[in-house]
Amino acid sequence: MSTYGLGSVFRAASIVVIGASPRERSVGRVVLRNLRQAGFDGRLGLVNPRHRSVDGMPSVARIADLGWAPELAVITAPARLVPRIAAEAAAAGTRAAIVVSAGLGDGPGSFAAQLQAVARPAGLRIVGPNCMGVMAPHLRLNASVAAHAAAPGDLALLSQSGAIAAGMVEWARARSVGFSAVATLGDGLDVDFGDLLDYFAFDRGTRAILLYVEAIGDARKFMSAARAAARAKPVVVVKAGRHARALDPATHVAALAAPDAVYGAAFRRAGLLRVQSLEELFAAAETLRHLRATPGRRLAILGNGGGVGALALDRLLDLEGTPATLSGATMERLQAALPATWSHGNPVDITGDADGARYSAAIDALLADPDNDALLLVNAPTALSSSGEAARAVAASLARRPPAASGKPVLGVWLGGEPAALDVLDAAGVPTYATEADAVRGFMYLVRHREAQLALMETPPSLPEDFAVDAAGAREVVAGAMAAGREWLGPAEVARLLEAYAIPFTPLQVAAGPDEAVAAAAPLLEAGQAVAVKVLSPDIVHKSDVDGVRLNLVGERDVREAADSILQRAREARPGARIDGLIVQPMIRRPKARELILGIADDPAFGPVVVFGRGGTAVELIDDKALALPPLDLRLAHELIGRTRVSRILKAYRDVPAADERAVALVLVKLAQLAADIPALRELDINPLLADRDGVIAVDARVRIAPSQPLHKGPGHPRFAVRPYPSEWERELTLADGKRALVRPVRPEDDAMFRRFFEHVSSEDLRLRFFNAVRHFSHEFIARLTQLDYARAIALAMIDPGSGEMLGAVRLVADADYDRGEYGILVRSDLKGQGIGWRLMRIMIEYAHWLELRVVEGQVLRENSTMIEMCRQLGFRIEADPEDATLVNVVLPVAGS
Incomplete structure (x- = not known):
């Protein structure tokens, strides 16, 4: 539900505490005492049917007995009573509740499920349950069980752990550091990091946001909100559980994609500044407080x-x-x-x-x-x-x-x-530091934050002309294997899959036994080529584990002996494994090539992850890898390569020429596209990929598939945490004057196109669109129009296919729950009256239906009669803005229309 109702949490005008008792260690009594000691000057009520007063404050038996509607409820009653209390609060008009109570459980039939069932339909926001509470120091609001209130300041602290938040408040008090807000999520039944990031990204009293993370539930929502927040202000994050391992990895790339490495990739992609400990989080807070x-x-x-x-x-x-x-x-x-x-x-x-x-x-x-x-x-x-x-x-x-x-x-x-x-x-x-090391680390926080901001604002290059894929052919390969009920693609299928994405792969032949292996190797041996023979088994992921690979075989006798030995060793080492035969391949003679590993791993929270690093049989021991969330472009691919140690030896050294790094980057981009095109892809492991000055070639590869299980809300790719470019919304149409036009989603590389477009828009039209005069189109301004998070925003540009010039654009931004969307539109001033705005609005409404939004809305200057009339004809309601007489609100019901 995004930021809906969160103002009633952090700016509540009236509060009721439910469950406080005279008992000294009563949680409700602590909350009540903290609210009163902080000096909360709004209306404060107390509900407890067993006591007439607590600490001199009168109590009533039910919320309805208060005689007024509390904006915020703080619930500290036993878990079994919480759903009923929440229902009574919602019925009384309460907009949000902080549930400090623990023990509500989870899953169907639990008290937590019952709480969610009564709160969501009523629009009652829930912080918690099982949380420490919330503080808003500038409003003297301390609805928490913390030992002390936080001082006012400009840092927002968002934590899944109440103990961590309480500890940080104590640290801050000793150093005169203040907070705009402190919020603990607890079990995060409703309000989560995505909601809070959306809220504090636009909170004028917050200059930086600090996160303590244990786990992310809705990864796409988190990524979308985090990227938006990081564009607006510094976001610093520390995460617990850095040494957790991947569960039952079947391939090298899956083993390399440990949960913490995936979180690191996600934080990097979102533009967050990650630190490794609370000490560093405190140091970052000290630096960001001043600089x-x-x-x-x-x-x-x-x-x-x-x-x-x-x-x-x-x-x-x-x-x-x-x-x-x-x-x-x-x-x-x-x-x-x-x-x-x-x-x-x-x-x-x-x-x-x-x-x-x-x-x-x-x-x-x-x-x-x-x-x-x-x-x-x-x-x-x-x-x-x-x-x-x-x-x-x-x-x-x-x-x-x-x-x-x-x-x-x-x-x-x-x-x-x-x-x-x-x-x-x-x-x-x-800012001052105890040691020179702390100070330098503080400086590097600023550097890393700035570089994260630049990465968010950069305009990536367009995809190269040699980016060619056959997505339909790849889908056919995967569909055939899934129809057969197989989890792993066979070697020939892997080769066809890579061929569909123009990824060079060593030719191979499948042999049933030694005789067939000799026959398959004969033409290669006659041509003077050495061969490799490998075991073929769907149950043996790492062939070297069973001594299942023989290299540099130069004669038929060598091939036969190798085949016999491989099969015997495989049966002895894995007696239960299915042995389907042998693979015969030519030896690739590239003496100065570097061995790399590239692939796709699947994370239970973030979905597909691109992995790159040093390849070979000891890949996990060397552990030289970097991860990135797809989709990728060439800039992101090169940045991924640059974060590894192996990137250094891709450069020229001694008598070794530089490897073709662009070819490596292009393979990474193609793998990301493969994951986008085929949601059933679970793991893809290319190890090794040989890279030298002549290009790249994959020597061995494994691919695992499974039916796609959606991880995220909303339409589009069901598993990507960062939604890829929605190419399905590209279309051609005919304008009223008979001319053809292309409509497509805006891409990051459209920076120059937007700049040319604004040259054809009058200052008056710009004022009507942006509600004030726009005189300077900075890189940051243009980037906010072109750097879209397709998970929640779309901008559709209408383009003249002959000149490549933009004729107009419409934008739709949805909230995190895909309930409401806000639109904006602008057409070239010299092209008004040609139906461009009408066509763009119709496509935008069609997109809102695809997103399954309930409402599309916007604000229009009252003097903009042309836009108001067009909205009226499209079915929008025109309503006066209650807070600004110069504006009208236009509202279009979408669901069911």
């Missing part, structure tokens, strides 16, 4: 001693940061201001007797230097200088810094932690 972002990874280090600066430089290099160089102008300024014994490089050591004036001169020079992106300032207490004076010098320099340097982050390490100096730095907006 917005950094334009790059070049760090300048300034201090009054060489040792700490050198350690900071080492840590920077450990974390793959970049030491800043000092420009010529900066060197001249420092040379003139510093003693001759300064370090003459980065780190800038201004020596142990540095006073405030020396700090100021060095800081001013570094702030003005365009060759660095951020400053780390270090102060070590000495008898020759004052830490407080140095801090005041920092504050003064920052107060007078030029506008060009106003966004440059400055971090501090004041060893010794003199309170007065730290207060000065805090007031100046400089």
